[in-house]
Amino acid sequence: MKRFALAGNPNSGKTTLFNPLTGSSEYVGNWPGVTVEKKVGIYKNKKSGAAASVVDLPGIYSLSPYTPEEVVSRNYILDEKPDCLINIVDATNLERNLYLTTQLLEMDVPVVIALNMMDAVAKNGDHIDTEKLGEALGVPVVGISALKEEHLDALMSAAIIASEQPRKGHSFLKDCLVQNLIDSLNHDYETKGIPNARFHATKLVEGDEIETKLEPEFMPRVDAYKATFKNQTFGTDFEAIIADARYKYISEYLAISETKRVRKASEKMTLSDKIDRLMTNKWVALPLFAIVLFLIFHFVFGEDLLYLNPMGVVDSTFPGDGPFAGLFSNGGIASLGVFLQSLLTDCTNWLTDITRTGMSNAGAQAWSIGLVCDGVMGGLFAVLSFLPQIALLFFFFSILEDSGYMARIAFILDKIFRKYGLSGRAFLPMIMGFGCSVPAMMNTRTLSTDNERTSTIRVIPFFSCGAKLPIILAVAGCVAELFGFSHPELITLGMYFLGVAVALVCVLLMKHTTLKGETPPFIMELPSYHLPQPRALALHVWDKTKHFVKKAFTIILASTILIWFLTHFAWNWSYLPDEDMGQSILASLGKLIQPIFTPLGFGSQLNGGQNGTGWTFGVAAISGLIAKENVIGTFGTLAASLGHVFDPDLDENAAGIAYVLAIAKDTGIGIPGLLSFIAFNIFAIPCFAATATAKSELPKGKFKGTIAFWLGTAYIVSMAIYTIGSWWWTCFIWAGVFALALYLIHLYNRNHPLGKKEVA
Amino acid sequence: MEKSLNSFVMGESGIIVSVKGEGKIRRRLLDMGITPGAEVYLRKKAPLGDPLEITLRGYELTLRKDEASYIYLQSEGTKEGKE
Numbered sequence: 069m070k071r072f073a074l075a076g077n078p079n080s081g082k083t084t085l086f087n088p089l090t091g092s093s094e095y096v097g098n099w100p101g102v103t104v105e106k107k108v109g110i111y112k113n114k115k116s117g118a119a120a121s122v123v124d125l126p127g128i129y130s131l132s133p134y135t136p137e138e139v140v141s142r143n144y145i146l147d148e149k150p151d152c153l154i155n156i157v158d159a160t161n162l163e164r165n166l167y168l169t170t171q172l173l174e175m176d177v178p179v180v181i182a183l184n185m186m187d188a189v190a191k192n193g194d195h196i197d198t199e200k201l202g203e204a205l206g207v208p209v210v211g212i213s214a215l216k217e218e219h220l221d222a223l224m225s226a227a228i229i230a231s232e233q234p235r236k237g238h239s240f241l242k243d244c245l246v247q248n249l250i251d252s253l254n255h256d257y258e259t260k261g262i263p264n265a266r267f268h269a270t271k272l273v274e275g276d277e278i279e280t281k282l283e284p285e286f287m288p289r290v291d292a293y294k295a296t297f298k299n300q301t302f303g304t305d306f307e308a309i310i311a312d313a314r315y316k317y318i319s320e321y322l323a324i325s326e327t328k329r330v331r332k333a334s335e336k337m338t339l340s341d342k343i344d345r346l347m348t349n350k351w352v353a354l355p356l357f358a359i360v361l362f363l364i365f366h367f368v369f370g371e372d373l374l375y376l377n378p379m380g381v382v383d384s385t386f387p388g389d390g391p392f393a394g395l396f397s398n399g400g401i402a403s404l405g406v407f408l409q410s411l412l413t414d415c416t417n418w419l420t421d422i423t424r425t426g427m428s429n430a431g432a433q434a435w436s437i438g439l440v441c442d443g444v445m446g447g448l449f450a451v452l453s454f455l456p457q458i459a460l461l462f463f464f465f466s467i468l469e470d471s472g473y474m475a476r477i478a479f480i481l482d483k484i485f486r487k488y489g490l491s492g493r494a495f496l497p498m499i500m501g502f503g504c505s506v507p508a509m510m511n512t513r514t515l516s517t518d519n520e521r522t523s524t525i526r527v528i529p530f531f532s533c534g535a536k537l538p539i540i541l542a543v544a545g546c547v548a549e550l551f552g553f554s555h556p557e558l559i560t561l562g563m564y565f566l567g568v569a570v571a572l573v574c575v576l577l578m579k580h581t582t583l584k585g586e587t588p589p590f591i592m593e594l595p596s597y598h599l600p601q602p603r604a605l606a607l608h609v610w611d612k613t614k615h616f617v618k619k620a621f622t623i624i625l626a627s628t629i630l631i632w633f634l635t636h637f638a639w640n641w642s643y644l645p646d647e648d649m650g651q652s653i654l655a656s657l658g659k660l661i662q663p664i665f666t667p668l669g670f671g672s673q674l675n676g677g678q679n680g681t682g683w684t685f686g687v688a689a690i691s692g693l694i695a696k697e698n699v700i701g702t703f704g705t706l707a708a709s710l711g712h713v714f715d716p717d718l719d720e721n722a723a724g725i726a727y728v729l730a731i732a733k734d735t736g737i738g739i740p741g742l743l744s745f746i747a748f749n750i751f752a753i754p755c756f757a758a759t760a761t762a763k764s765e766l767p768k769g770k771f772k773g774t775i776a777f778w779l780g781t782a783y784i785v786s787m788a789i790y791t792i793g794s795w796w797w798t799c800f801i802w803a804g805v806f807a808l809a810l811y812l813i814h815l816y817n818r819n820h821p822l823g824k825k826e827v828a
Numbered sequence: 829m830e831k832s833l834n835s836f837v838m839g840e841s842g843i844i845v846s847v848k849g850e851g852k853i854r855r856r857l858l859d860m861g862i863t864p865g866a867e868v869y870l871r872k873k874a875p876l877g878d879p880l881e882i883t884l885r886g887y888e889l890t891l892r893k894d895e896a897s898y899i900y901l902q903s904e905g906t907k908e909g910k911e
Contacts, residue, residue, distance in 0.1 A: 129859045130855075132855050132856075134852045161887045162886075163885040167859065307854075307855065308854075308858055308863065311858035311863050312864055315863050315866065315885075316865070348872060348875065349875070350873075350875045351875070353875040479874050479879060479881065480874055480876075482874065482879050482890075483874060483876040483877065483878045483879070484876070589856060589892070589895055590890065591853070591890070591891045591892075592889070592891075593860075593887060593890075594889065594890050596888075
């Protein structure tokens with residue numbers, strides 16, 4: 069089967085083309101640089117039956133050696149030698165798109181140009197002569213519309229025909245002052261029998277990092293030429309000369325067919341411009357953005373969508389216990405996210421109940437019922453109950469991303485982020501962290517430097533995810549009940565802010581200590597706004613939720629079974645019913661590690677009571693290292709095993725509060741300890757799934773440091789909360805230690821400057 | 829008058845004369861079409877004054893003032909209908 073590769077600029081419609089070609093469910097975003105991995109699909113012509121595999125390369129602007137996307141694409145074409153390269157070109161932005169084309173055409177590979185968005189060109193009243201363009205480039209050009217799926221078969225037929233014949237690389241440079249040098253080097257490469265000679269020769273002259281290492285023997289030729297070379301505009305800057313020659317060639321010969329579309333202020337504003345003028349307006353932009361974020365989180369997590377509750381419009385007992393009771397919570401109307409969640413919980417509870425009844429009727433052993441209903445189903449359903457909200461969150465973020473607003477958010481916020489050594493792009497993954505760390509970490513692939521990726525991945529878990537919310541809610545609710553504090557939501561909000569604040573401090577600290585380096589550049593295309601396509605949205609949401617479901621059925625399922633096992637078996641492998649958990653393996657482990665948590669306020673100082681429950685908080689925190697969903701569940705199981713009886717009709721949040729309350733009363737833990745417990749859960753190792761993602765996404769050699777960073781941060785922040793909360797004057801000690809640390813870092817950096825500009 | 833892009837005012841346009849800087853940032857600027865001879869129009873500044881949004885070669889590009897300071901242009905002044 070033929071192998072085709074799809075290459076083109078970010079946002080040129082590459083993924084939009086890939087989807088109908090291969091019937092794949094790859095996600096498309098209106099955010100420059102969404103595809104970073106190579107993805108493969110199979111194309112099949114319905115009429116002729118011709119088939120080919122299609123590789124979707126990451127979107128790139130050039131084949132320079134500086135970004136991972138560019139290196140991946142470059143190596144693929146050079147090393148894997150696809151039968152034909154399909155270069156997708158955005159016809160509405162011909163000039164810049166063809167810049168990449170001129171580089172691709174230097175390689176010895178058959179090329180077909182897919183001139184995309186021809187429908188939009190026609191709509192603008194412009195015309196592009198594809199044949200003339202094809203003649204100028206020496207390769208076939210097929211006008212298509214990837215969105216409307218027009219002429220895709222024609223494109224593939226052209227690619228199949230083109231792949232039959234080998235093609236030699238060709239230069240597309242005008243008035244290039246170093247053309248002679250390129251030509252003669254090309255000859256040398258050819259004589260040496262190196263394929264893609266022209267490409268290598270050109271890159272060598274450009275002074276390309278990869279190329280100069282690859283063939284160092286030719287480098288003296290370039291240097292010698294440089295020594296005799298003189299030019300007024302460019303000096304001996306061959307890189308600029310070649311870039312300039314490419315663009316000159318394009319505007320002279322290739323962009324001719326396009327009506328020059330250089331936009332002036334006097335030109336009529338497009339709808340996209342009008343939207344943009346509002347969205348990035350000097351005064352409105354930031355408040356508008358805050359409102360958009362608030363609305364999204366309110367729609368997903370809001371318990372009282374229209375704020376009917378404070379107005380007392382709906383009687384709180386309405387509508388009682390009907391099937392749609394989840395739509396109404398305490399007299400208000402729940403948001404879509406909360407409603408779907410309660411609907412799903414109703415279904416899963418029902419399933420668990422009939423399984424339990426069925427098994428006990430069939431005379432199953434107590435331990436097997438426990439394993440199936442409490443271990444497997446209980447754990448799995450607890451995780452899945454977050455699915456509606458996570459999917460909905462992804463849905464809204466996808467709209468932001470696909471519409472092009474996300475790129476503007478980066479534009480608006482860049483100045484703030486730069487202070488932390490990040491770019492505005494880092495905002496997207498961080499804010500996604502509020503949903504789930506796993507996709508958030510995967511999204512850091514769009515960041516341009518290793519340092520930026522590392523520090524962003526490290527702080528993503530501090531943007532407290534959906535799974536941590538139940539912990540915060542339950543413990544905050546417990547604090548409120550225990551100590552007569554009527555605003556648990558303030559604690560919740562405060563914890564979210566604490567997470568963000570610690571994240572910012574940590575990013576700053578890392579910037580000046582372990583992750584020193586230049587602030588990454590922020591040179592990014594701002595795509596036009598467009599309405600998100602329902603199909604693409606659906607695919608996007610599916611793609612992201614898939615990861616979550618996968619995580620639920622693999623790692624979390626395994627860990628819940630493990631936890632269940634540890635809580636229901638003693639060291640002598642005998643099965644323990646719930647009420648004997650005090651003798652379980654987990655309990656003895658908990659007692660062992662208890663002293664570790666003493667400085668954090670939930671360790672040995674807790675009074676065990678007659679049940680000896682002081683270890684509960686430590687064990688719950690440890691189970692949270694596997695999955696945050698376990699924490700409240702652990703409280704529930706432990707509380708039940710200690711003889712507490714709970715009303716089975718309580719909704720999830722109320723139940724969580726009741727569990728924690730029971731344990732808190734038993735152990736006599738105070739407010740500082742409880743708050744420190746929340747903080748520990750926010751900052752410590754996120755969960756197995758996120759940890760695994762971090763390991764695969766972090767640059768080499770950064771993983772162990774990241775684990776230590778998470779544990780260290782959690783320990784320090786929790787200890788600070790506990791000690792300051794218990795003895796207020798310790799805040800002076802903390803401030804002193806912090807100031808001393810800052811001073812030492814400053815002193816160290818002054819004596820060990822990094823590079824010329826790097827004075828921290 | 830020749831001046832750097834970060835000293836442009838909103839609505840001002842000019843022709844690029846030279847691109848300074850080095851390494852990665854410079855290469856990126858060149859790749860994005862910021863080469864001598866190209867026409868640039870400063871569309872907008874971000875609400876906090878930085879980064880900038882420019883129109884060149886028929887598309888919109890955003891870059892920081894730091895990066896814009898490497899780009900020297902022959903100013904053509906502001907066009908009528910300033911945004």
